[in-house]
Amino acid sequence: MKGDFFVMLFTQDGSYTPLEQAEKEDIARFETEEEARTAAESSLLGDMFGYEVFNICCGI
Structure with a gap:
């Protein structure tokens, strides 16, 4: 999925x-x-230590 x-x-x-x-x-x-957040929360690292979701179109 891209x-x-x-x-x-x-x-x-x-x-x-x-x-x-x-x-x-x-x-x-x-x-x-929402798909990104669901995947992050389902991962071991995301669940234990946290995560951040980024949008490629919104770089600074």
Whole structure:
């Protein structure tokens, strides 16, 4: 799935890592912010340490 939203997961040491697609070593992208949040909350790191959702179209 290639959408405009992606997730950065926080890690135990305070750094971050992108949420990746399970079957590919590529950053997971989502069509909606809600899909991205659901995936992040379903991941171990997202559940334990938090996450942030980004929209590719809204960079600074």
